[in-house]
Amino acid sequence: MAELRAVVMRPDLERLGRYDPVRVRQRFLDAFVPENTRLIVVDGDDVGLVAVRHEPDALWIEHFYLAPESQGRGIGAAVLAHLLADTDGTRPFRLNVLQASAARRLYERHGFVLESEDAVDVFMKADPSRA
Numbered sequence: 001m002a003e004l005r006a007v008v009m010r011p012d013l014e015r016l017g018r019y020d021p022v023r024v025r026q027r028f029l030d031a032f033v034p035e036n037t038r039l040i041v042v043d044g045d046d047v048g049l050v051a052v053r054h055e056p057d058a059l060w061i062e063h064f065y066l067a068p069e070s071q072g073r074g075i076g077a078a079v080l081a082h083l084l085a086d087t088d089g090t091r092p093f094r095l096n097v098l099q100a101s102a103a104r105r106l107y108e109r110h111g112f113v114l115e116s117e118d119a120v121d122v123f124m125k126a127d128p129s130r131a
Contacts, residue, residue, distance in 0.1 A: 001037075001049055001063075002028040008065040012098040014122060028063065037063065040079055042070065050079060058125075061095040064103075064116065076103075080110050084126065093126045 002025040013019035033051065040048035048066035052059055059085060066076050084093060095112070097104050099122055112124040 001025075001032070002067050004049065004067060007064065007068065009098070012101050013038065015100065016098060018120065031062070040066065040070075042075060042076065047075065048079075050083065050084060055091075058091050058094045061093055064095070076106055077109070084110060087128055089128045092128060094123065096121045096123045098122070 002026060005028045006021065006024045009024055010019055013024060020102070033053070036053050038050055039046050039130045040050060047070040050061065050065075051063040051098060053062055054060075061080075064079075087093070093112070094115070095107065097107060099117070101122075104122060104124075107124055107126075111126040113126070115125040117123060118131040
């Protein structure tokens, strides 16, 4: 899983001048919570993973990675739609994505809007009524 993160995030991190092969894996391992994480399986093959962290004020979508060969096929959109439908309707969804990441367009298509940003990260939110 840490290797998948490193592969998927490498182009964006390199573009931002922040790729470190050890750090990219270690950050995943430091934050990994197995109970929050689900594998994404297509036709019997593990193609990605996603984690959802439940907080009192929000549901945080974290570690949403698809293998490069599985991107652009609607898999991410299907997974995200499923996640957004599985809610109690009282808490917003939140996530962060790297600046200029192509994944931001996916999130915007599913109702996420800019909440804040810095030089590296874009923080987004989707209200339960819009998700």
